[in-house]
Amino acid sequence: MTRAVITHHPQRSAAADRPDVDLSASVGGRVLPDPVLTASGCAAFGRELEPFLDLTAIGAVVTKSVMLAPRAGRPTPRMAETPSGMLNSIGLQGPGIDAFLAEDLPWLTERGIRAVVSIAGSSVDEYTKLAQRLRHVEGITAIEVNISCPNVESRGEVFACDPDATAAVVGAVRRSSAPGVPVLAKLSADVTDIVAVARSAVDAGADGLALINTLLGLVVDTDTMRPVLAGVTGGLSGPAIRPVAVRCVYQVHAALPDVPILGMGGIRHGLDALEFVLAGASAVSVGTATFNDPSAVARVSRELARALADRGFGSLREAVGHAHRHGRQPDPEPGEPAPPPPAEDPAP
């Protein structure tokens, strides 16, 4: 496809005003020249964003979660706008792994666009088969395992809500994937103890963690007096969930300072991305903000570079986890959730 003209934030002449900050980021052992990626489900398979930004320059395209079989998804209405966010219930509509490997992934790799392949399944076996299908495919930057899916073998309980189910899936994917390809476990914040799930994923072999997925929500239409979404509940995303996401990144980084985190949830501007980095993310994904601004991923990267430079950072890496360093650990107030365990100094 041909490139769009973006008249208010030119992509090409950015070199001149890009501050001298090393933005290279490490995600599960893979070094990316840029720390800002798309978020799964918010960029399709990349193609549609091509008119708006240079996809070879961004951290990576994280694909819509792919399943084994083609999938029609849920009925409409599939979305509802909410204050500073949205609720979606797409139901993982997608082409299935065969068509994905035949058409969608090659479109990315042939252009030199880094591709993080997100996979989703409804049983450990399905995840295993997906990983096996990807094992001999060239040009995959990383695999992101979307475990916010109901487990048909466990009465529909979501994998990500159970440390054992998380470990089973992540372990199976790690064992079935090519050794050099990092496996990132994508966690849900709809859990009592995200650190426990994170630890379980890492112990099972995850090379990095992606957090957070959408939060479960519901909107009632006060005219029809029924839930808006055909699927009744949906996933909440956008700036509305950012403090929850930053909290999760902060807690997980505090507990597992050596584990790379791909942070996401409501990033719209460079300073939002900086919050995640300071809390402990080594790279970030921009999801819902892309619906508002199709060139958001590139813009957030530029704004992040500027924000880092303004604060005297010469590289992104120096800033990762900075919020922990002069770590204030308040005593828990009665009735407040307990604070995370004290941070070990995550100095580079």
Add this chain to the structure above:
Amino acid sequence: MTTAATRAAARVIQTRSEVISLRRAGAYHVMSLTGAGIPELTRPGHFLAVACGGDDGALLLRRTFSIYDVASRGVYGGTVDIVFAVQGKGTRWLAERHRHDALDIVGPLGKPFSLPRHPVSCVLVAGGYGSAPMFMLADQLRERGCRVDVVLGASTEEKLFGVLDAKRIAATLTLATEDGSVGERGRVTDVLPGVLDRTDADVVYACGPMPMLAAVAKVAQAHGAHSQCAVEEAMACGIGVCMTCVVPVVGDDGVTRMLRSCTDGPVFRGDRVRWDDLGTVPADCYGAPATGDGSA
């Protein structure tokens, strides 16, 4: 900045445009915006996705509007016009804009109406603001020597848009209002069969609410006319990345798929949309669930 070469090659443009004018027209607002290359690329049926509420506002999702008119040259360079009704928060915010305010717009988007190769007889049917894309369409059809008849409908007179323009361009204009305030009392589909008979129409072009489109497509089919319907399904991005705007559509291979109305549409063949199955995933749809359902 933008070079002539990239501009010529581009097909979709994202630009910070400027409001040139905003005026009332009956129940609607007509907004004229600087177009930065969008006018040259626009064909009838294309739409614009407008960011509402400002860079830090609480409204994240784009609002989509049919492109009503474009001008490639003029005091402001190219301009692009939309017509909108105030429905919710975003359109209310849009109606409060002033001359010289900035708006982030993306366009032209979607698959436009297909135009016939031969000078055939065309009937254009629109409900409410659905007439917005019909005037450019009528102009282009007439340039091809097509006969153009227009049917406009709405609940009441002030919700008809573009009656005077329609009079000017149409061989005949038929109006229908549900309250009978102007034209025939009733719906467009009440008057459409008579118009199709009278004009011996080959093609029906339609834009309006989904129930109207469903009825129009059926009437056209019963009359042996080809129909092209611009659908209106709730959209979040308008550019094909979110998958919210899907409708069940039968393909050339006879298989039904959930297609994105923003990239595969908004214009679909009327005989291909599964009108009776809107809001469902038909059981025979490609990838329809056999068992359990996953999360988003």
